[in-house]
Amino acid sequence: MERKDWPLWEVFVRSKAGLSHKHSGSLHAPDAEMAISNARDVYTRRSEGVSIWVVESKHIHSTLETDSESMFDPNEDKIYRHPTFYDIPDEVGHM
Amino acid sequence: MSEHELQAIFDRKIENEVKIEPKDWMPDAYRKNVLRQMSQHAHSEIVGMLPEGNWITRAPSLRRKVALLAKIQDEAGHGLYLYSAAETLGTDRERIVLDLLEGKAKYSSIFNYPALTWADIGAVGWLVDGAAIVNQIMLQKTSYGPYSRAMIRICKEESFHQRQGYEILLTLCRGTEEQKAMAQDALNRFWWPSLMMFGPSDKDSPHSAQSMAWKVKRMGNDELRQKFIDQTVKQADFLGLTLPDPDLKWNEEKGQYDWGQIDWEEFYNVIKGNGPCNKERLAARQKAYDNGAWVRDAATAYAKKRAERKNKEAA
Ligand SMILES: [Fe+2]
Ligand SMILES: [Fe+2]
Numbered sequence: 001m002e003r004k005d006w007p008l009w010e011v012f013v014r015s016k017a018g019l020s021h022k023h024s025g026s027l028h029a030p031d032a033e034m035a036i037s038n039a040r041d042v043y044t045r046r047s048e049g050v051s052i053w054v055v056e057s058k059h060i061h062s063t064l065e066t067d068s069e070s071m072f073d074p075n076e077d078k079i080y081r082h083p084t085f086y087d088i089p090d091e092v093g094h095m
Numbered sequence: 096m097s098e099h100e101l102q103a104i105f106d107r108k109i110e111n112e113v114k115i116e117p118k119d120w121m122p123d124a125y126r127k128n129v130l131r132q133m134s135q136h137a138h139s140e141i142v143g144m145l146p147e148g149n150w151i152t153r154a155p156s157l158r159r160k161v162a163l164l165a166k167i168q169d170e171a172g173h174g175l176y177l178y179s180a181a182e183t184l185g186t187d188r189e190r191i192v193l194d195l196l197e198g199k200a201k202y203s204s205i206f207n208y209p210a211l212t213w214a215d216i217g218a219v220g221w222l223v224d225g226a227a228i229v230n231q232i233m234l235q236k237t238s239y240g241p242y243s244r245a246m247i248r249i250c251k252e253e254s255f256h257q258r259q260g261y262e263i264l265l266t267l268c269r270g271t272e273e274q275k276a277m278a279q280d281a282l283n284r285f286w287w288p289s290l291m292m293f294g295p296s297d298k299d300s301p302h303s304a305q306s307m308a309w310k311v312k313r314m315g316n317d318e319l320r321q322k323f324i325d326q327t328v329k330q331a332d333f334l335g336l337t338l339p340d341p342d343l344k345w346n347e348e349k350g351q352y353d354w355g356q357i358d359w360e361e362f363y364n365v366i367k368g369n370g371p372c373n374k375e376r377l378a379a380r381q382k383a384y385d386n387g388a389w390v391r392d393a394a395t396a397y398a399k400k401r402a403e404r405k406n407k408e409a410a
Contacts, residue, residue, distance in 0.1 A: 026179050030398030042175050
């Protein structure tokens with residue numbers, strides 16, 4: 001493996017206990033262990049995190065921009081999925 | 096979809112402030128423009144470590160030393176954020192770095208000036224990071240998503256850089272006559288080059304109009320430069336230092352400062368490679384690249400060995 005073939009890793013940081021890991025950025029490293037130690041130096045210099053995940057970018061599958069209409073637009077007319085769709089008299093109180 | 100339709104989608108996104116993401120269709124010229132700007136920006140962060148790195152071992156106290164070290168480490172981080180963002184446009188790190196070493200990519204002309212005294216470290220933090228912040232705050236709203244996110248991250252870290260620089264100058268200005276003179280001397284040398292950091296006037300800047308149209312840049316060079324001057328004058332007054340511009344004066348009507356003339360000949364001369372430190376800076380980057388080769392090789396070999404061992408255990 002040449003330097004230029006070091007895989008790209010996506011870095012996810014949990015900012016504090018109880019919260020989800022969130023994408024922070026990416027970096028190159030020859031393996032997962034080095035990706036984690038580099039991620040610590042690059043993305044958590046000011047106690048931004050309590051836990052780091054790294055995953056090789058090639059393992060991430062995503063929707064395509066060209067698909068986005070057929071993927072997400074159908075939700076727009078399903079207003080019955082929202083609480084405000086239902087009429088509950090004020091007398092009932094908060095629900 | 097035809098190129099015409101794709102272009103229309105792209106244009107609509109720009110118009111509606113929707114960020115362009117790496118896998119989205121974009122015109123080749125946009126890709127090139129953003130890549131050039133991010134690569135220049137990344138190299139500036141990295142080369143920018145050199146004048147300050149020169150003073151780590153000579154910082155006057157442990158407090159100053161840890162602050163300077165942390166600041167320079169941040170700049171390395173900024174370089175990495177930006178290299179990563181640039182790579183999303185289909186180039187690789189090695190190529191970007193080699194472009195710098197081969198003289199094909201630029202970096203900010205300011206880093207071709209030397210940091211001669213300890214006061215220069217103060218002036219760099221206050222003025223050079225100060226000017227960079229004005230530019231970077233604007234770039235948080237750039238139309239290219241990864242660039243915008245890198246800028247948001249960077250802006251969070253920059254304010255400490257400027258404050259540590261200003262504090263250095265404040266301490267010198269409250270010290271002996273000699274120390275105050277040293278601060279004034281640093282300001283005299285760094286003021287004009289800091290104003291040059293915003294680039295040529297928009298009317299002479301080859302990329303400015305197109306960058307603005309694509310919302311890669313959200314404000315022109317002249318407007319940013321004026322903003323920087325207006326906010327810096329009272330900071331200089333507080334230090335009791337004089338900005339080296341006899342034409343600088345408040346213009347009540349415009350609500351901003353009038354100021355003198357930038358020596359653009361000096362600017363273009365430095366860009367062409369004839370600044371005080373151009374050769375030294377590139378040589379230092381080449382040396383770091385060469386001396387780092389064994390580390391990169393060792394990391395690769397170690398990862399390979401570890402993977403093989405794991406495979407053997409699994410077998
Ligand atoms: Fe920076
Ligand atoms: Fe900085």
